[in-house]
Amino acid sequence: MSWTLTAADLPDLARGATLLGTGGGGDPYIGQMLVEQVLGDRGITILDPDELADDLFVIPTAQMGAPTVMVEKIPAGTEPTLALRTLEQHLGRRADATMPIECGGINSMIPLIVAAETGLPVVDADGMGRAFPELSMETFAVYGVHGSPLALAGERGETVLIDTGDDDRQMEWLARGVTIRLGGVGHIAEYATTGADVRRTAVPRTISMALALGRAIREAREGHRSPFDAIAQTLSTTLYSEVRELFAGKVVDVERRTTDGFAKGRATVSSLDQDGSELQLHFQNENLVARRDGEVVAIVPDLICVTDIESGEPITTEGLRYGQRVRVLGISTPEMMRTPEALAAFGPGAFGLDEPFVPVESRDLLAQHRTA
Numbered sequence: 001m002s003w004t005l006t007a008a009d010l011p012d013l014a015r016g017a018t019l020l021g022t023g024g025g026g027d028p029y030i031g032q033m034l035v036e037q038v039l040g041d042r043g044i045t046i047l048d049p050d051e052l053a054d055d056l057f058v059i060p061t062a063q064m065g066a067p068t069v070m071v072e073k074i075p076a077g078t079e080p081t082l083a084l085r086t087l088e089q090h091l092g093r094r095a096d097a098t099m100p101i102e103c104g105g106i107n108s109m110i111p112l113i114v115a116a117e118t119g120l121p122v123v124d125a126d127g128m129g130r131a132f133p134e135l136s137m138e139t140f141a142v143y144g145v146h147g148s149p150l151a152l153a154g155e156r157g158e159t160v161l162i163d164t165g166d167d168d169r170q171m172e173w174l175a176r177g178v179t180i181r182l183g184g185v186g187h188i189a190e191y192a193t194t195g196a197d198v199r200r201t202a203v204p205r206t207i208s209m210a211l212a213l214g215r216a217i218r219e220a221r222e223g224h225r226s227p228f229d230a231i232a233q234t235l236s237t238t239l240y241s242e243v244r245e246l247f248a249g250k251v252v253d254v255e256r257r258t259t260d261g262f263a264k265g266r267a268t269v270s271s272l273d274q275d276g277s278e279l280q281l282h283f284q285n286e287n288l289v290a291r292r293d294g295e296v297v298a299i300v301p302d303l304i305c306v307t308d309i310e311s312g313e314p315i316t317t318e319g320l321r322y323g324q325r326v327r328v329l330g331i332s333t334p335e336m337m338r339t340p341e342a343l344a345a346f347g348p349g350a351f352g353l354d355e356p357f358v359p360v361e362s363r364d365l366l367a368q369h370r371t372a
Helices: 007-020 028-039 067-071 079-091 110-118 168-181 195-201 206-222 227-235 340-346 363-371
Strands: 003-005 044-047 061-065 150-153 159-162 185-189 243-259 262-271 278-284 286-292 295-299 303-308 325-331
Touching: 003 007, 003 206, 007 028, 007 206, 007 303, 028 110, 044 110, 061 079, 061 110, 061 168, 079 110, 079 150, 079 159, 079 185, 150 168, 159 168, 168 185, 206 227, 227 243, 227 325, 243 278, 243 286, 243 295, 286 303
Parallel strands: none
Antiparallel strands: 003 044, 061 185, 150 159, 150 185, 243 262, 243 325, 262 278, 278 286, 286 295, 303 325
């Protein structure tokens, strides 16, 4: 059933989207401000994917670039709608709706800016089920919907069209180069598709899940309850049903650099028990792998989420700082993101990691087996 999202929902949505961003996706707080600026007291219609007409024409909209750039380079706010209109003109067809390409971080907000400016509805689904750093890392692409042609817009009104046919990796490579030359951030319209293909290829109801997560964390804090119990309870009835605490401790080291259009680096968390135990995170925009004392405890595409140790407020990779007390969670991804085809697109090997994918919920069993 369709529903209406209002400005009052945006803080909770931003919080939940930050969690689902697994450290990346860009800070949605900036996106929240941009949506509020154009939305006012109106609402945005959110469409349930199961109710989409087969021939509904959907153009997803998003931001691409290194999330570290967003700390100092705020978008004008007009870029995503310009990208949409540019792609519409190229295709000779108007969009009936827009949607996110990823539900994590600022890209939960970009389609809402477009919706507030154009009156288009937004589909409650996305093509990543979290955040990934590359445009080709989409469930859309995995299951046969390709991103090209892509329209890219810059803050000064620049527009670029990229058409690479079925080659989504080449599309990503070219768009990344343009984005770097626009100052590290660009806004895009891509993966134009139909309602029938949205149902077949997208991860469903991730906007409503992000909203429910953000609300659960806030209400738990207000009621002096554990936000981590609230996260687990909220996810228990979704496609992301398994939640594990991976580590709790203090951030003692962060190495971060913006290169090749990405924020890359690592962070080390030391145990508060002073037992010498450490967790090391490696990230490329998003957290990719967590190793506790050298042993992998969670790996992409499962979610690795860093939160404040008490409040449960999620922390992005660009927001990691020395001295923060954090709790690191591992969250399972839907089965459609764990197929051999999906793992080839955004599993460990896609990031040059040698370790195989093992579901975060299965690692408990492996640990029990080793100690038995």
